[in-house]
Amino acid sequence: MGSFIFKRSLQSVFSLVVLIILVFFLARMTGSPADLYLPQDASLEVRNQFNEQLGFNDPLYVQFGRFFWGLLHFDMGQSLQFSRPAVEVVLQAFPTTLTLAAITMPLVLLLSIVTGSLAAFRPGGVFDRLASFISLIGASTPNFWVAIVGVLVFAVTLRVLPTSGTGTPLHWVLPVAVLMLRPTGVLVQVVRTSMMTALSSAYIKTARAKGVGSRAIVFVHALRNGLLPVITVASDQAAGIVNGAVIVETVFGFPGIGKLMIDSVMLRDFAVIQAAVLVTALAVFIINIIVDITYALVDPRIRYS
Amino acid sequence: MPLSIRVSGTAEMNAPVSLTLQTSATSSGFRDAIGLLWRDKLATLSAILLLIVLVCVLLGPWLLADKARAVNLMARNAPPFSIDKGWMFFLGADALGRSLLARIIVASQNTMVIATSAVCLSLVLGGLFGLIAGYKGGWVSALLLRLADAIMSFPSMLLAVIVLFVFDPGITNVIFVLAISRIPIFLRTVRAEVLEIKERMFVTAARAMGARTDRILLRHIAPMVLPTVINLAALEIAFVMLVESGLSFLGIGIQPPEVTWGLMVADGRNYLGSAWWLAFWPGVAIMLVTMALNLLSNWLRVVTDPVERWRLQTTVSRHD
Numbered sequence: 001m002g003s004f005i006f007k008r009s010l011q012s013v014f015s016l017v018v019l020i021i022l023v024f025f026l027a028r029m030t031g032s033p034a035d036l037y038l039p040q041d042a043s044l045e046v047r048n049q050f051n052e053q054l055g056f057n058d059p060l061y062v063q064f065g066r067f068f069w070g071l072l073h074f075d076m077g078q079s080l081q082f083s084r085p086a087v088e089v090v091l092q093a094f095p096t097t098l099t100l101a102a103i104t105m106p107l108v109l110l111l112s113i114v115t116g117s118l119a120a121f122r123p124g125g126v127f128d129r130l131a132s133f134i135s136l137i138g139a140s141t142p143n144f145w146v147a148i149v150g151v152l153v154f155a156v157t158l159r160v161l162p163t164s165g166t167g168t169p170l171h172w173v174l175p176v177a178v179l180m181l182r183p184t185g186v187l188v189q190v191v192r193t194s195m196m197t198a199l200s201s202a203y204i205k206t207a208r209a210k211g212v213g214s215r216a217i218v219f220v221h222a223l224r225n226g227l228l229p230v231i232t233v234a235s236d237q238a239a240g241i242v243n244g245a246v247i248v249e250t251v252f253g254f255p256g257i258g259k260l261m262i263d264s265v266m267l268r269d270f271a272v273i274q275a276a277v278l279v280t281a282l283a284v285f286i287i288n289i290i291v292d293i294t295y296a297l298v299d300p301r302i303r304y305s
Numbered sequence: 306m307p308l309s310i311r312v313s314g315t316a317e318m319n320a321p322v323s324l325t326l327q328t329s330a331t332s333s334g335f336r337d338a339i340g341l342l343w344r345d346k347l348a349t350l351s352a353i354l355l356l357i358v359l360v361c362v363l364l365g366p367w368l369l370a371d372k373a374r375a376v377n378l379m380a381r382n383a384p385p386f387s388i389d390k391g392w393m394f395f396l397g398a399d400a401l402g403r404s405l406l407a408r409i410i411v412a413s414q415n416t417m418v419i420a421t422s423a424v425c426l427s428l429v430l431g432g433l434f435g436l437i438a439g440y441k442g443g444w445v446s447a448l449l450l451r452l453a454d455a456i457m458s459f460p461s462m463l464l465a466v467i468v469l470f471v472f473d474p475g476i477t478n479v480i481f482v483l484a485i486s487r488i489p490i491f492l493r494t495v496r497a498e499v500l501e502i503k504e505r506m507f508v509t510a511a512r513a514m515g516a517r518t519d520r521i522l523l524r525h526i527a528p529m530v531l532p533t534v535i536n537l538a539a540l541e542i543a544f545v546m547l548v549e550s551g552l553s554f555l556g557i558g559i560q561p562p563e564v565t566w567g568l569m570v571a572d573g574r575n576y577l578g579s580a581w582w583l584a585f586w587p588g589v590a591i592m593l594v595t596m597a598l599n600l601l602s603n604w605l606r607v608v609t610d611p612v613e614r615w616r617l618q619t620t621v622s623r624h625d
Contacts, residue, residue, distance in 0.1 A: 023459075142591050144554045246551075
């Protein structure tokens with residue numbers, strides 16, 4: 001297992017380096033921070049001084065070298081908008097997004113596994129059709145639209161939930177509900193398909209012949225074998241949320257990493273963009289490793305050596 | 306005509322295959338497809354909806370561009386479901402009294418053109434890279450896969466935001482950004498399929514007969530991968546449409562005076578308390594088209610998969 005994680009890390013390092021280079025140069029193509037942070041009538045001298053101080057006057061490759069050197073020392077530079085170390089800014093925003101993901105994903109998994117399994121148990125039945133159709137709606141609805149319609153119904157008309165911000169647990173209800181929508185819709189369909197395959201296999205017939213109860217057949221015998229594709233898709237969806245639930249965070253004013261990234265691009269805060277992308281990429285990498293380990297736990301035939 | 310033909314390995318397949326032969330002998334392939342479509346009512350509805358959208362995309366801006374732009378102060382924020390001011394105002398009107406129905410129809414062109422061309426572009430590029438990565442293997446494959454990983458690990462929304470900040474967010478640039486971010490999906494899918502197909506006998510035979518690599522890839526392997534890829538493309542169009550409307554919603558996609566459904570939702574957000582229909586209907590349009598594409602792609606998967614095809618064809622035999 002140890003050598004497997006090492007091998008995977010080595011593979012990821014290459015992707016990570018490509019990512020870093022991309023972010024570094026793309027971010028700098030958006031324009032000069034001096035145009036944003038100095039008054040419009042600032043003299044050339046002042047601009048020069050500003051750029052000199054922050055090192056924007058050096059050639060790009062020198063800047064990149066400095067950035068890379070800092071990276072090796074876990075120094076990601078200073079945030080322009082907050083005048084604090086970029087890592088600090090990012091690590092302050094990241095827990096909000098992680099909490100969103102940590103509340104959303106278990107709920108999504110629970111809901112979709114139960115619904116999908118029950119639907120697969122009687123394919124073509126009333127419950128199956130209903131579940132398939134509703135899950136399709138969930139997977140097809142644009143989440144920003146659900147978000148604002150949700151605000152309209154629950155916050156403006158019914159006045160039972162707050163419109164935006166954080167604080168009380170009630171503030172989390174709408175964002176989590178909106179975030180759950182698409183992953184649940186997609187996963188119910190995945191669970192249903194893979195459970196239908198599992199339920200039609202020979203060992204299920206054997207279990208039935210032995211007289212095992214249908215609940216045990218679905219949730220013990222079939223589920224464990226039908227779970228692999230579910231884990232794959234679920235990890236993709238989780239990575240999507242960790243990467244920044246930009247729209248939900250924007251609509252509901254959540255100070256998460258997605259909103260931070262977009263704001264930093266708008267404010268040309270290069271250090272924060274780089275740090276945010278790096279931290280989320282690392283988080284996604286960790287998710288992938290955990291998923292690979294879960295594969296081996298669920299299916300003993302999978303071994304990493 | 307033999308009533309059953311042995312298909313390699315699958316004994317149960319005899320009955321469905323013979324059925325296909327019977328139907329295809331009496332009618333053309335097109336009528337066959339229509340017949341199969343008719344068996345699945347939801348897929349039929351989806352196909353009809355997509356056809357209507359296609360008509361809107363082709364003719365909408367040409368017929369209704371003036372109506373969509375016409376400011377009518379009498380109809381300011383006209384509520385939906387009333388036909389006092391004519392059918393054009395059935396879905397209501399915006400703050401300038403422009404017909405919402407006409408605007409949705411006109412906006413369908415940008416929305417659909419962006420989604421389909423982005424997916425076509427990533428299909429062709431991702432497909433080609435996938436063919437090469439799967440067939441060649443070695444360092445070429447490794448390099449392409451790692452590049453795909455890098456694109457995938459980039460938060461796609463952020464990539465779009467940065468790129469659209471650098472280049473101006475015109476329609477072509479939005480298409481390119483969306484296409485690039487979806488290339489890895491096609492690359493991986495095609496590569497996985499090619500890895501399996503290239504071991505089959507007919508590829509070995511083609512190679513033994515001296516066919517060049519490009520011929521083997523394009524004439525022998527590509528057609529085998531095509532059904533999967535087309536199915537994936539339908540799903541991707543739906544997904545890209547959602548992403549594009551998300552970008553427009555954040556204000557970094559298409560810029561006014563051009564209009565897409567996502568942009569219309571974003572505009573309507575400011576009038577949420579007073580005129581909910583402004584944001585509501587364009588969202589419904591996005592949802593319906595996405596659903597139709599999903600349903601149709603499901604149907605396509607069942608039809609093109611011989612193992613699942615009997616589901617549709619057993620009903621054929623029952624009815625006849």
